[in-house]
Amino acid sequence: MDIQRINPTEKWSDVVVFNKMAHFVEVPEDDSTDMTGQVEQIFAQAEEMLASVNSDKSRILSVTIYITDFANMDALNQAWINWFPAGSAPSRACVKAELAKPSYLVEMAFVAATK
Amino acid sequence: MDIQRINPTEKWSDVVVFNKMAHFVEVPEDDSTDMTGQVEQIFAQAEEMLASVNSDKSRILSVTIYITDFANMDALNQAWINWFPAGSAPSRACVKAELAKPSYLVEMAFVAATK
Amino acid sequence: MDIQRINPTEKWSDVVVFNKMAHFVEVPEDDSTDMTGQVEQIFAQAEEMLASVNSDKSRILSVTIYITDFANMDALNQAWINWFPAGSAPSRACVKAELAKPSYLVEMAFVAATK
Numbered sequence: 001m002d003i004q005r006i007n008p009t010e011k012w013s014d015v016v017v018f019n020k021m022a023h024f025v026e027v028p029e030d031d032s033t034d035m036t037g038q039v040e041q042i043f044a045q046a047e048e049m050l051a052s053v054n055s056d057k058s059r060i061l062s063v064t065i066y067i068t069d070f071a072n073m074d075a076l077n078q079a080w081i082n083w084f085p086a087g088s089a090p091s092r093a094c095v096k097a098e099l100a101k102p103s104y105l106v107e108m109a110f111v112a113a114t115k
Numbered sequence: 116m117d118i119q120r121i122n123p124t125e126k127w128s129d130v131v132v133f134n135k136m137a138h139f140v141e142v143p144e145d146d147s148t149d150m151t152g153q154v155e156q157i158f159a160q161a162e163e164m165l166a167s168v169n170s171d172k173s174r175i176l177s178v179t180i181y182i183t184d185f186a187n188m189d190a191l192n193q194a195w196i197n198w199f200p201a202g203s204a205p206s207r208a209c210v211k212a213e214l215a216k217p218s219y220l221v222e223m224a225f226v227a228a229t230k
Numbered sequence: 231m232d233i234q235r236i237n238p239t240e241k242w243s244d245v246v247v248f249n250k251m252a253h254f255v256e257v258p259e260d261d262s263t264d265m266t267g268q269v270e271q272i273f274a275q276a277e278e279m280l281a282s283v284n285s286d287k288s289r290i291l292s293v294t295i296y297i298t299d300f301a302n303m304d305a306l307n308q309a310w311i312n313w314f315p316a317g318s319a320p321s322r323a324c325v326k327a328e329l330a331k332p333s334y335l336v337e338m339a340f341v342a343a344t345k
Contacts, residue, residue: 003289003343005318010311012322016291018343019134019249023292023321059118061131062138064179064224064294066325070215081125088120091138092127093224095181096213098326100300109294109323113118113133134249174233176246177253179294179339185330196240203235206253207242208339210296211328228233228248 006052015049021061022112024049031103035072038105039079046110055114058088064109065094072105121167130164136176137227139164146218150187153220154194161225170229172199177206179224185211187220236282245279251291252342254279261333265302268335269309276340285344287314292321294339300326302335 005013015024026045028038043057050056067076073094084090090110099107120128130139141160143153158172165171182191188209199205214222235243245254256275258268273287280286297306303324314320329337 003291008317008319010314010319011307012319014321016321018291019251021134021136021251023341025292025321025323061118061133062140062224064323066323070213073215077126084125087123089123089125089127091129091131091140091224093140093179093181093222094215095222098300100303100324107323107325109292109321111138136249136251176233176248177255177339185328188330192241199240202238204238204240204242206244206246206255206339208255208294208296208337209330210337226253 004053006049015053017053017114020114022050022053022055022114023110025107025109027099027101027104027107031101035075035105036079039076042106042108043079043083046108050112053114055112057083058085059113059115060088060090060110061113062091062111065092066097066099066107067094068096068099068105070096076106119168121164130168132168132229135229137165137168137170137229138225140222140224142214142219142222146216150190150220151194154191157221157223158194158198161223165227168229170227173203174228174230175203175205175225176228177226180207180209181212181214181222182209183211183214183220191221234283236279245283247283247344250344252280252283252285252344253340255337255339257329257334257337261331265305265335266309269306272336272338273309273313276338280342283344285342288318289343289345290318290320290340291343292341295322295324296327296329296337297324298326298329298335306336
């Protein structure tokens with residue numbers, strides 16, 4: 001068992017797996033959209049990341065959500081509920097924070113189990 | 116070995132266990148109290164969560180503390196010191212963040228080992 | 231397999247290891263320096279922590295960076311790139327947050343694999 005890194009760059013790897021646990025962080029690739037669009041993009045990106053390490057969205061253990069404005073909480077929750085398969089919701093923290101680009105409305109840090 | 120989820124709802128599970136590691140996040144159920152009361156409640160809730168997955172407060176690996184006002188740091192630390200058994204303090208990050216309800220003074224994300 | 235805690239105090243342990251995964255959090259010991267100095271200190275401290283649990287900087291899985299001012303992002307990234315061995319960048323979240331002392335410019339929470 002050792003460490004697997006997907007697409008390591010100078011600053012980060014897209015996914016890092018050890019001990020059958022995958023770590024990855026997402027911000028929306030297209031940050032011109034509203035909260036719903038940004039959350040949906042993060043989830044689409046997360047599905048790609050999960051697939052790259054033999055996992056899927058039913059195997060997410062925890063998500064830390066950084067949100068820039070709690071006025072967007074309802075949009076977040078609606079997209080969230082639509083995305084997670086029934087019975088597979090993770091542990092979840094959600095706090096307000098400014099993000100690296102002013103256009104980002106949300107950033108999510110995931111820990112997931114591989115298969 | 117697979118994933119155990121305690122009380123999964125649409126938005127989150129109370130605890131998620133994989134690899135003998137439990138992930139859970141707590142905000143105070145009664146948010147009308149002061150910092151000491153809120154921290155003590157979080158710890159009482161954490162004890163329940165830990166018991167539900169065959170763990171206890173001596174087995175906490177890391178805690179991320181989100182606090183809304185550093186003026187409450189002393190109250191946090193006093194309750195913290197009172198709660199953790201000697202020699203079992205976790206790794207700990209503590210940062211200031213606004214939380215999902217203005218009445219919340221503190222939120223904590225835990226990672227703990229099960230037995 | 232059980233829990234290893236390095237230097238447990240009343241408030242935290244320097245490092246906590248379980249399941250070959252090490253958790254530790256660093257703020258700069260000397261907080262009188264600029265961002266470059268603070269980041270370099272955190273990395274020097276991290277190397278000590280990693281060595282204490284039979285790991286090294288090529289085995290970091292994820293880092294959560296709390297930064298007080300995004301104007302310091304370039305300094306962070308330069309020190310970051312200088313420090314991580316090629317091909318070993320972790321998963322990384324970076325958000326803005328006020329820290330426990332006004333003189334702290336950055337705090338980092340690490341998860342690393344031991345050997």
